[in-house]
Amino acid sequence: MTTGEAKTVRKQAVLDGPFAETKDAALAWAKRHPSAPYGAVEVRPVWT
Amino acid sequence: MDVKETAEAVARASYGKLVAFLAARTRDVAAAEDALAEAFATALAEWPSRGIPRTPEAWLLTVARRKLIDAARRRQTGEEAAPTLALLAEELVDAAEGDVQIPDERLRLMFACAHPAIDEGVRAPLILQTVLGFDAATIASAFLVAPAAMGQRLVRAKNRIRQAGIPFRVPEREELAERLDAVLQAIYAVFTEGWADPAGTQPRTRNLAEEGIWLGRLVASLLPQEPEALGLLALMLHADARRDARRGAQGEFVPLAAQDAARWNAALVDEAEALLLRASRMAQPGRFQLEAAVQSAHAARRLSGETDWAAIVQLYDALLAITGSVVVAINRAVALAELHGAERGLAALDALHDDARLAQYQPYWAARAALHARAGNAAAAAEAYQRAIGLESDPAVRAFLQQQVH
Numbered sequence: 001m002t003t004g005e006a007k008t009v010r011k012q013a014v015l016d017g018p019f020a021e022t023k024d025a026a027l028a029w030a031k032r033h034p035s036a037p038y039g040a041v042e043v044r045p046v047w048t
Numbered sequence: 049m050d051v052k053e054t055a056e057a058v059a060r061a062s063y064g065k066l067v068a069f070l071a072a073r074t075r076d077v078a079a080a081e082d083a084l085a086e087a088f089a090t091a092l093a094e095w096p097s098r099g100i101p102r103t104p105e106a107w108l109l110t111v112a113r114r115k116l117i118d119a120a121r122r123r124q125t126g127e128e129a130a131p132t133l134a135l136l137a138e139e140l141v142d143a144a145e146g147d148v149q150i151p152d153e154r155l156r157l158m159f160a161c162a163h164p165a166i167d168e169g170v171r172a173p174l175i176l177q178t179v180l181g182f183d184a185a186t187i188a189s190a191f192l193v194a195p196a197a198m199g200q201r202l203v204r205a206k207n208r209i210r211q212a213g214i215p216f217r218v219p220e221r222e223e224l225a226e227r228l229d230a231v232l233q234a235i236y237a238v239f240t241e242g243w244a245d246p247a248g249t250q251p252r253t254r255n256l257a258e259e260g261i262w263l264g265r266l267v268a269s270l271l272p273q274e275p276e277a278l279g280l281l282a283l284m285l286h287a288d289a290r291r292d293a294r295r296g297a298q299g300e301f302v303p304l305a306a307q308d309a310a311r312w313n314a315a316l317v318d319e320a321e322a323l324l325l326r327a328s329r330m331a332q333p334g335r336f337q338l339e340a341a342v343q344s345a346h347a348a349r350r351l352s353g354e355t356d357w358a359a360i361v362q363l364y365d366a367l368l369a370i371t372g373s374v375v376v377a378i379n380r381a382v383a384l385a386e387l388h389g390a391e392r393g394l395a396a397l398d399a400l401h402d403d404a405r406l407a408q409y410q411p412y413w414a415a416r417a418a419l420h421a422r423a424g425n426a427a428a429a430a431e432a433y434q435r436a437i438g439l440e441s442d443p444a445v446r447a448f449l450q451q452q453v454h
Binding site (some may be wrong): 010012016017020021023026 | 168169170189190191192232234236237239241243244283284287290294301303304305307335339342343346360369373374377378379380382383385386409411412414415418419445448449452
């Protein structure tokens with residue numbers, strides 16, 4: 001599809017929509033890429 | 049369901065139909081809305097003691113008509129009032145006589161709202177209010193504008209319908225195309241409101257996604273040669289196909305990457321793909337077809353097991369070129385981050401930072417939070433998550449965002 005022939009949408013338009021990127025996809029990134037490096041540290045009693 | 053819930057359910061389901069029916073005769077949308085509001089109030093007062101009528105919709109219509117007649121009597125005098133009163137009284141008799149089928153004239157009202165005599169920018173908002181009963185604040189949020197300004201513009205537009213004597217009919221083919229855009233935008237906004245709440249937990253948005261699809265089917269069947277009408281229907285069907293997969297067994301939010309593609313509705317996906325293919329053969333790309341193509345790219349994961357983010361970025365580039373929409377730009381930034389890394393996405397988001405409308409736009413903060421978290425900027429991520437959580441009304445999404453912070 002080329003955009004040159006597409007109709008230009010005027011400014012006063014419904015902007016918000018069912019966008020999967022911001023509403024369904026991006027939200028999960030932190031969980032997929034845990035930024036907390038100490039998340040998997042096991043807590044063991046010191047005397048073992 | 050108790051009486052209040054029944055009244056609300058009838059109100060939701062019949063609002064547009066009843067406004068359209070009443071306004072089509074008087075051309076006074078504001079008066080029709082007022083009369084209906086009074087009829088609903090009367091229902092809430094009377095139904096608990098007298099019971100819910102056998103045909104609640106006809107009951108509401110009868111009461112609303114009486115209110116309209118009262119209002120017309122108060123407002124007008126003598127000969128001026130006679131035609132309106134005669135018209136309304138005649139139909140009052142019809143409705144009182146039994147199970148009159150109330151014709152669905154919503155499409156006629158939608159096209160009246162999209163008439164060239166109405167200011168272009170207010171056509172879609174007007175449809176949302178009159179046909180679908182949206183309040184000014186909800187409409188304003190879809191357009192990312194202030195509610196007060198939206199309210200004033202709606203009042204002016206309703207006066208204009210009455211003063212200009214705009215006919216309530218679906219226009220002939222020649223005039224149809226120019227009015228179509230506003231109608232499609234309104235349907236899109238309706239669907240978006242409903243789609244945000246896939247489990248139907250909020251009464252205000254319940255069934256709105258179905259309503260949007262129903263209207264979309266109506267318009268697409270009426271205008272099978274309009275590629276944007278087909279594109280809109282395709283995008284709604286694609287998004288709706290994922291409905292069940294977007295929430296888990298306990299109603300919890302399931303992000304796209306974690307959704308089980310086997311739970312996507314294959315029949316809806318197939319129908320959407322066929323519509324988009326038909327639209328693309330007409331070689332007139334547009335906003336809704338491009339958004340449908342993005343949805344289609346996500347749906348392809350059910351076959352390939354992977355998401356083609358390069359294709360999605362390309363589609364967003366095209367979409368941004370024709371819309372210039374800040375919302376499109378945010379989604380493009382997320383797709384860019386998937387393709388080239390979080391820093392690239394953050395740079396694209398930073399470029400939008402001066403846009404004051406974004407302060408209240410939850411998806412912007414959610415995207416920012418996720419990209420910062422991905423980039424390892426814990427403090428910036430936490431701050432953006434707090435903004436996103438504060439702006440989120442859906443408990444499932446809010447709970448999910450809260451988990452991300454900890």
